[in-house]
Amino acid sequence: MKKVRVAVTGNPNVGKTTLLNWIAGTHLKVGNWPGVTVEKKEAVIEFGGYKIHLVDLPGVYTLEPVSEDERIAVSFLEEEKPDVILNIVDTPNLEKCLLLTAELLEFGRPTVLVLNMWDEAKRIGMEVDTERIEELLNVKVVRTVGRTGEGTRGILPAIVEAYEKNMVPKISYGEEVEAKLRKISERTGFKNKRDLIKVLEESPERKELEAKLGKSFSDIISDERYAFSHGLFKEVVKKKGEKGRDLTDLIDRLALHPVLGFLLFVVVVYVAFKISFDFSTPFVDWVDAFMVEFLGPLTGVILGSLGFPDWFVRFFSEAVIGGVGFVLTFVPLIGTLYLMITILEMSGYIPRVAFLMDRFMHKLGLHGRSVVPLIMGFGCNVPAIMATRTIESTRDKILVTMMIPFMSCPARLVVYAFFISIFFRENPALVLTFLYLLGILVAILTALILRKTFYRGSLTHFVMELPPYRFPSLRTVLTITWVHVRDFLYRAGTLIFGASIFIWLLLNTPPGVKEVSDSVAGKIGKALVPIFEPIGIDNWKVTTSLIPAFLAREIVISSMGTIYTAEGYTDPPEDFNFSEELKEKVSSLGGAVRDAFLSLVTLKIVAFEVEEEEDETLKGMIAKDFTPASALSFMVFILIYTSCLGTFSVLVREIGKRRAVLFLGYSFVAAWIFSFLVYRTASLILQ
Amino acid sequence: MDLRSVELGKEFTVKSLKGKDSPAVKKLTAMGLREGKRAKLLLRNGRVLLLRVDNSRLIIDNNLASYVEVA
Numbered sequence A: 001m002k003k004v005r006v007a008v009t010g011n012p013n014v015g016k017t018t019l020l021n022w023i024a025g026t027h028l029k030v031g032n033w034p035g036v037t038v039e040k041k042e043a044v045i046e047f048g049g050y051k052i053h054l055v056d057l058p059g060v061y062t063l064e065p066v067s068e069d070e071r072i073a074v075s076f077l078e079e080e081k082p083d084v085i086l087n088i089v090d091t092p093n094l095e096k097c098l099l100l101t102a103e104l105l106e107f108g109r110p111t112v113l114v115l116n117m118w119d120e121a122k123r124i125g126m127e128v129d130t131e132r133i134e135e136l137l138n139v140k141v142v143r144t145v146g147r148t149g150e151g152t153r154g155i156l157p158a159i160v161e162a163y164e165k166n167m168v169p170k171i172s173y174g175e176e177v178e179a180k181l182r183k184i185s186e187r188t189g190f191k192n193k194r195d196l197i198k199v200l201e202e203s204p205e206r207k208e209l210e211a212k213l214g215k216s217f218s219d220i221i222s223d224e225r226y227a228f229s230h231g232l233f234k235e236v237v238k239k240k241g242e243k244g245r246d247l248t249d250l251i252d253r254l255a256l257h258p259v260l261g262f263l264l265f266v267v268v269v270y271v272a273f274k275i276s277f278d279f280s281t282p283f284v285d286w287v288d289a290f291m292v293e294f295l296g297p298l299t300g301v302i303l304g305s306l307g308f309p310d311w312f313v314r315f316f317s318e319a320v321i322g323g324v325g326f327v328l329t330f331v332p333l334i335g336t337l338y339l340m341i342t343i344l345e346m347s348g349y350i351p352r353v354a355f356l357m358d359r360f361m362h363k364l365g366l367h368g369r370s371v372v373p374l375i376m377g378f379g380c381n382v383p384a385i386m387a388t389r390t391i392e393s394t395r396d397k398i399l400v401t402m403m404i405p406f407m408s409c410p411a412r413l414v415v416y417a418f419f420i421s422i423f424f425r426e427n428p429a430l431v432l433t434f435l436y437l438l439g440i441l442v443a444i445l446t447a448l449i450l451r452k453t454f455y456r457g458s459l460t461h462f463v464m465e466l467p468p469y470r471f472p473s474l475r476t477v478l479t480i481t482w483v484h485v486r487d488f489l490y491r492a493g494t495l496i497f498g499a500s501i502f503i504w505l506l507l508n509t510p511p512g513v514k515e516v517s518d519s520v521a522g523k524i525g526k527a528l529v530p531i532f533e534p535i536g537i538d539n540w541k542v543t544t545s546l547i548p549a550f551l552a553r554e555i556v557i558s559s560m561g562t563i564y565t566a567e568g569y570t571d572p573p574e575d576f577n578f579s580e581e582l583k584e585k586v587s588s589l590g591g592a593v594r595d596a597f598l599s600l601v602t603l604k605i606v607a608f609e610v611e612e613e614e615d616e617t618l619k620g621m622i623a624k625d626f627t628p629a630s631a632l633s634f635m636v637f638i639l640i641y642t643s644c645l646g647t648f649s650v651l652v653r654e655i656g657k658r659r660a661v662l663f664l665g666y667s668f669v670a671a672w673i674f675s676f677l678v679y680r681t682a683s684l685i686l687q
Numbered sequence B: 001m002d003l004r005s006v007e008l009g010k011e012f013t014v015k016s017l018k019g020k021d022s023p024a025v026k027k028l029t030a031m032g033l034r035e036g037k038r039a040k041l042l043l044r045n046g047r048v049l050l051l052r053v054d055n056s057r058l059i060i061d062n063n064l065a066s067y068v069e070v071a
């Protein structure tokens, strides 16, 4: 099947990712702040006898390579030479978007122009003559509404048509420039404008042109582009439409108010967390009970009766159920948290925080804009670090990059949720707030240290766009949440499973070892104890769990699950009543659903509050080796130490190996110091 | 006079831009704030200004605002 490569381009916030989701039904991440699509994302679809390969380029305003984003887009267009360019524009802001369109048309590739946000254009009474655009530019035009999917079916046929007819777009500039370009075309045989302009820039004719028009070459070209887009706009837009005071202005009066806006921010964050925790907790408890009381015994009984060897039954119970299953318990929590983050991201609220926080960020020597990747860090540190590519100044980029790993992500939340449900049931909200704020504090301290030492420099300018508030499409929000959950499940099936096997093998080496504490795992763990003893972690089972946790933080929980299950291993129960247990689990699921929705009507965070004592379970066993103080210290350690392979590798890529390794060491030392302080203080208070 | 001294809620016209070769000014132009454009100052918060240009809203810092000559 023939392959058609399509570059998907457009300004930030034009609905690029939403449309891609409609076309490809897929795996692409969406966001509403400038710079969320910084990574190259792709989708392959079969249509009309072709394999259509879509590549989502970063959202940019122009192709002049100023920031990393623009460089990525330009080098893709120049080097990969896509067969078709899909240019998505935000119709109410057509005039602004057409500058990028002009630059794209210069490539001379078949182009499809998608007029998105058609609903908003209609609402403000804007009228666009799409046929005239097709005629003038020799491109295909499609009108769409990303929120509902209206018109999106027309995109793929338009791509195929533009490709099959090899529609070379028309774009012409002022007569002086065109005359020179024609001469160059005759001389060199080049056809597309972009190449011609490049040759002209290097040729002696450039001087003539500059003298004649009385401005620099780059001014001439950019003025021509503006003139072209302005002229086109005038020609095809019959009514500009009048945007009166709209809802966004109204909300902004509150959201951007120096005092009220701040309060609103606190409320928004509180509500997002409240829903994430309280809605998910009943499900977390249910999955936990399902694993421990149903799936565990059931598989034990089945494997045993099928005549599998004893060691295999143990392996299954310890590494699979005890390790991987333990982490899977937290899927409902991760899912709802991502749902909240995605809704916030797509609603357009996040960039407002940049405006609110500028004063504060300025004290750290940064722009308000840097807040955006920092907030993204609460979702996942890895894309947040990649989003720093939109920052033009290297100094700012490095500062922000080194703050992001202290933003507490959902993987850390898994660890907190575990300890809080054992030791801090009375004040879950207090402990969580403390941990999140401590992360922010460490980030601030890091920025201050760096600014006073290595990165003095002064601030550069900044400008960013505030998108209007928009209701995200439910479909897209759910798709994106699912993509995150799928990632987590995938990690559980690969990385976490691998780590569990690794730990299990260490626990069983040398073969036939009687006491788990005599195994290799036990020896390594014991050797590490002296390092962690001052911060209250004096148990080899816990220190051993920290080693594989470098891959991902939640592994510390799965590893402890494996180790403790191994130590307290009991043979599968004899009297397991399958149908009774199943009935019980199904009916308790109903209760969980009810509890989840009921939690939404209360104001206080109640998660983790309602649980009875448990002793014989995994949690009970682990609980015996911690005190509230050491649990707190352990959470602080996990929070601050960059124990995540994903983050480390993206750090290496973005700021270099040397800095990344130094940073890792720094985060370890900082983690140790803060854990020590917290442990000593907490030991005095929590008795 | 430059953009910094525009009164809150007032409309203005961009007369000229200084430092056209600087990346930030280029970006500003690409985002729609060009010579001859009408725009409105919506809000001010410390060092940052919120502008409305056509149908979009831009935040720019005070320093960059000093590059924008208005009438």
Ligand SMILES: Nc1nc2c(ncn2[C@@H]2O[C@H](COP(=O)(O)OP(=O)(O)O)[C@@H](O)[C@H]2O)c(=O)[nH]1
Pocket: A010, A011, A012, A013, A014, A015, A016, A017, A018, A019, A030, A031, A032, A033, A037, A059, A116, A117, A118, A119, A120, A144, A145, A146, A147, A148, A346, A347, A348, A470, A471, A472, A473
């Ligand atoms: N009203 C309206 N909203 C849309 C449309 N297309 C996308 N959106 C919303 O616009 C916001 C930004 O979309 P997104 O796909 O993240 O834009 P991107 O930055 O270009 O990838 C989201 O909240 C979408 O739900 C549309 O045609 N009409």
Ligand SMILES: [Mg+2]
Pocket: A016, A017, A018, A029, A030, A031, A036, A037
């Ligand atoms: Mg996007």
